[in-house]
Amino acid sequence: MAEKKGVKYFVVDAFAESAFKGNPAAVCFLDDDNDNQRDDAWLQSLAAEFNLSETCFLTPIIGDFPRFRLRWFTPVAEVDLCGHATLASAHVLFSTGLIDSETVVLSSWEAVIELQPRLDEISKCPCEGMMVSAAASAESTYDFCSRYFAPRFGINEDPVTGSAHCALAHYWSLKMNKCDFFAYQASSRGGTLKVHLDKEKQRVLLRGKAVTVMEGYVLV
Template sequence: MKYFVVDAFATSKFTGNPAAVCLLDTDLPDGELQMLAAEFNLSETAYLQRLEEGYYRLRWFTPTIEVNLCGHATLAAAHVLWAHCEVAVNSLRFKTRSGDLTANRGIDGVSLEFPLTPISSVSSAENTALHDVTGGIAAARRAGEDLLIELADEAAVQSFIPNLSLIAALPARGLIVTAMASREPRVDFVSRFFGPAAGINEDPVTGSAHCALAPYWAPRFGRNELKGRQLSARGGDVGVVIAGDKAILSGRAVTVMAGEIY
């Protein structure tokens, strides 16, 4: 079985978010898929299986669990099909746990059509738990499977020290920490993502989180086209456009390595 390691939401290697993309020739047991993801030990390992021309089954595994949605590994999967598998069509569809997703190839990179994540109020118990994680929260929201907190400014997001045990105990897949950008005029908001309960202490660039960050920040800016920057050690930029009930995520990807799984 062939595999590729791709840095997604990146324009050069060793930046953005690395994902392993495995090309399945046949079905494998879920336990083997999970053990292989643990062997790669990246935020996500994506498994691609061709169903028909331009249509693929796509699954995503962290080192410990299978997840419902992953942006960077979907971008990596589309990149592999176009860059290494001689796929000619410019629009790809993926059959996933979150329904059919679409990736489109353009001159400025890849755009992904993802479901928009609804934003809602947190419960009193969630609010208390989030204040235990950190003080000085400007706002707290439920963001689908995740919880989201806004901090005072970009510097607070950059210097945020996560208490991973408390974050792992939150009733959520992970924690999104965000603030309005202040250091780069072409960036609207910044964020970080922590998912220790899912086997990811800090995710370098989290596409799925931007499906919630877009509707959170769009009313503040009065527009539906935004740019986010994730302030992990590797860093990465995600363009996002709200189009009806969809979040259109955009970015580039770079192949770092390829090999064969025995």
């Protein structure tokens, strides 16, 4: 009888910059036919064995793009969602090379501006949208620029996307070792944002200016 392949796992301290801090989570990969057939009772038993606040199970979804099904378990029950275990899972996927962390990141500011998106292909991606980003040059007043495309939702290119900068803040914080950024979204309209990553409260603060350009009444 062939030896049964074990389940690869990682324990990750999420929302932390060093070991033994933050919130720990176990990340387990169910990456073959045997693993995919493990029942819920087995998954729950393993989560109880880890005895961490959350254990996350990732199962690959076959397709043209790297996708994974996620399930989250406390030591006693499955839950609908867990933030720190999801972050831990993303960390493992990127750090092990299972997903290329440089896929949305381009080599230069100019490359972001000159990019010609293939909207038909982007619309096939199993995500709400796709963003590209690059660091600004050393002499620029900005830290990074980006563009955001969401053709599946009727937005070929969004002029300025606040929500995307929540993810960009975390990414560029790791790259630049800082928490405050001046960002530019390089759409045809363009827009600037001040971004602050609050690691202690696990939130991103966005600031920007606004201008009133129309005022009127709807009569029907």
